[in-house]
Amino acid sequence: xxxxxxxxxxxxxxxxxxxxxxxxxxxxxxxxxxxxxxxxxxxxxxxxxxxxxxxxxxxxxxxxxxxxxxxxxxxxxxxxxxxxxxxxxxxxxxxxxxxxxxxxxxxxxxxxxxxxxx
Amino acid sequence: xxxxxxxxxxxxxxxxxxxxxxxxxxxxxxxxxxxxxxxxxxxxxxxxxxxxxxxxxxxxxxxxxxxxxxxxxxxxxxxxxxxxxxxxxxxxxxxxxxxxxxxxxx
Numbered sequence: 023x024x025x026x027x028x029x030x031x032x033x034x035x036x037x038x039x040x041x042x043x044x045x046x047x048x049x050x051x052x053x054x055x056x057x058x059x060x061x062x063x064x065x066x067x068x069x070x071x072x073x074x075x076x077x078x079x080x081x082x083x084x085x086x087x088x089x090x091x092x093x094x095x096x097x098x099x100x101x102x103x104x105x106x107x108x109x110x111x112x113x114x115x116x117x118x119x120x121x122x123x124x125x126x127x128x129x130x131x132x133x134x135x136x137x138x139x140x
Numbered sequence: 141x142x143x144x145x146x147x148x149x150x151x152x153x154x155x156x157x158x159x160x161x162x163x164x165x166x167x168x169x170x171x172x173x174x175x176x177x178x179x180x181x182x183x184x185x186x187x188x189x190x191x192x193x194x195x196x197x198x199x200x201x202x203x204x205x206x207x208x209x210x211x212x213x214x215x216x217x218x219x220x221x222x223x224x225x226x227x228x229x230x231x232x233x234x235x236x237x238x239x240x241x242x243x244x245x246x
Contacts, residue, residue: 066227066240066241082235116183124172
């Protein structure tokens with residue numbers, strides 16, 4: 023069974039840093055693009071970042087320069103390093119598998135909650 | 141970036157009703173559209189991809205259609221377990237973009 027599991031969400035103050043982790047079972051995570059997608063409380067879905075199997079990265083404008091996505095294919099992990107956190111970063115963060123070259127976000131993790139507040 | 145306009149934002153219907161949601165893209169996305177269901181407190185789940193293909197295990201009362209910039213999602217015979225928020229997502233042009241969501245209630 024394909025599963026993605028996120029961890030690392032926490033309650034932090036503005037300006038703090040946090041690292042989220044994503045691991046997978048039922049498939050080899052290192053063979054797929056992975057997205058991080060977030061959902062603020064009561065709001066819709068926002069694409070945050072993406073990483074290819076080779077490690078090429080991309081970021082949404084709201085997090086560019088503050089967030090860094092990386093991966094360790096040997097141990098089946100993807101990470102999201104979040105720096106200079108703001109109140110507006112409060113959200114559930116989902117790790118999402120991307121199917122092949124199609125771009126389809128086919129499997130989603132259960133999400134991990136990041137709360138930024140003073 | 142592509143903008144996705146989804147409507148309505150909320151709908152209330154009765155069990156057994158047929159309900160339809162639409163999604164308009166700001167440019168041609170050539171059928172690269174999925175529909176996701178998010179039940180309260182749960183992660184989103186893909187129901188339909190490539191505009192009209194049903195994911196394995198998804199009941200056939202769910203269907204999708206459309207082309208170019210305009211797409212639709214239909215539940216034919218609404219069931220109590222269909223209470224959820226539904227999102228469209230385009231994946232033709234990077235970065236992926238989502239509609240604002242439609243909350244479906246009974």
